[in-house]
Amino acid sequence: MNSAATSAPVTSAPITSAPITSAPTTSATKTLSAISCRRLSKVYGASETAVHALRGIDLDIPLGGLSMLVGPSGCGKTTLISVLAGILDKTAGDCVVLGQDMGNLSAPQKTRWRRDQVGFVFQSFHLMPTLTAVENAAIPLLIQGVGRSKALAGAAAMLNRVGLGHRLSSLPGELSGGQQQRVAIARALVHSPRLVVCDEPTSALDHETGQQIMLLLREVANEGDRALVVVTHDSRIFEYADLIAQMDDGRVTEIRQGIAAAAPGPL
Numbered sequence: 322m323n324s325a326a327t328s329a330p331v332t333s334a335p336i337t338s339a340p341i342t343s344a345p346t347t348s349a350t351k352t353l354s355a356i357s358c359r360r361l362s363k364v365y366g367a368s369e370t371a372v373h374a375l376r377g378i379d380l381d382i383p384l385g386g387l388s389m390l391v392g393p394s395g396c397g398k399t400t401l402i403s404v405l406a407g408i409l410d411k412t413a414g415d416c417v418v419l420g421q422d423m424g425n426l427s428a429p430q431k432t433r434w435r436r437d438q439v440g441f442v443f444q445s446f447h448l449m450p451t452l453t454a455v456e457n458a459a460i461p462l463l464i465q466g467v468g469r470s471k472a473l474a475g476a477a478a479m480l481n482r483v484g485l486g487h488r489l490s491s492l493p494g495e496l497s498g499g500q501q502q503r504v505a506i507a508r509a510l511v512h513s514p515r516l517v518v519c520d521e522p523t524s525a526l527d528h529e530t531g532q533q534i535m536l537l538l539r540e541v542a543n544e545g546d547r548a549l550v551v552v553t554h555d556s557r558i559f560e561y562a563d564l565i566a567q568m569d570d571g572r573v574t575e576i577r578q579g580i581a582a583a584a585p586g587p588l
C-alpha cells in the first residue's frame with residue numbers, strides 16, 4: 322500500500338438522495354458524493370447455497386475523482402461495482418448513486434439509467450471484433466438513439482482525445498492491447514457518463530502500457546464532474562487514486578486518501 326496514504330475510519334453517517342446537478346466543476350463540486358452506500362448487502366442464491374458477497378458496505382465516493390476498490394480475490398469488489406453500476410440488484414441496505422436511490426428503479430428504468438449515466442471499462446476490453454475502432458466507440462451513442470453520422474463523429478473526437486485519432490478504421494485485432502483499451506475508454510466516455518467503472522483495467526497489459534492507461538484515466542478524473550471507480554489487484558497503480566477503499570470478506574475495512582488527492586490540477 323502507498324506509504325503516503327492516510328487512513329480514516331469507515332464512517333456511517335446518514336445519506337441523502339439529493340440530485341446532483343451538472344454545474345461547472347469547482348472545488349465545491351469535488352465534495353459532493355457520487356456514491357453513498359449504507360449497510361449495503363448482496364446475497365447470491367438462497368438457504369444453504371447462499372453466498373454473502375457484500376455484508377454491510379458503508380462507503381462514500383466523491384464526485385470528481387478516481388477511487389479504487391482493492392482487496393483479495395472473492396472479497397466482493399466486482400459485486401460492489403456491479404451493484405453501483407445498476408447491473409446487479411442489492412439484497413438490502415441503501416445505495417444512492419448520482420442522486421438516484423438504486424432501490425427505487427424498476428428493471429427498465431435501471432437499464433435506461435445505466436445506458437445514460439455509466440461507462441464501462443473491462444480487463445479484456447470487450448470490443449466487437451468485426452467493428453472498427455470508431456464503430457466500437459460509437460456504440461453507446463447508437464444505443465441512445467443518436468444518428469449514425471453524429472455518433473461516428475462523436476466517437477472519432479473521443480478516439481482523438483485518447484490518442485487514437487489515426488486508427489479510426491482499424492479492427493480490434495489490428496490494435497495492441499493498450500490501443501484496444503484506449504478504444505474501450507473512448508467507448509466508456511463517448512456519451513459523457515457521470516460514473517465510469519473500470520474492472521481491472523490494467524490486468525491484461527504490460528506494466529508500461531498499464532501506467533499509460535492509468536495516466537489517461539487520471540486525466541479523465543481530473544476533468545471533474547464525474548466519478549471513476551477502479552477495481553484492481555495491482556498495487557503498482559494505487560498511486561493514481563484519490564481514495565482507496567480496502568475490502569475484505571464483503572466489507573469495506575479501511576478508507577485511505579491516496580497521493581493523487583493532493584495533486585493540484587491535471588498531471
Ligand SMILES: Nc1ncnc2c1ncn2[C@@H]1O[C@H](COP(=O)(O)OP(=O)(O)OP(=O)(O)O)[C@@H](O)[C@H]1O
Pocket residue numbers: 365366372373374392393394395396397398399400401
Ligand atoms: N453469480 C454468482 N453466483 C454465486 N456466487 C457468486 C456469483 N458471483 C460472485 N459470487 C461469489 O461472491 C463472492 C464475491 O465475488 P466477487 O467476484 O465480487 O469478488 P472479487 O473481489 O471481485 O473477486 P476477484 O478479485 O477474484 O474478481 C465470491 O465468493 C464469489 O464466489
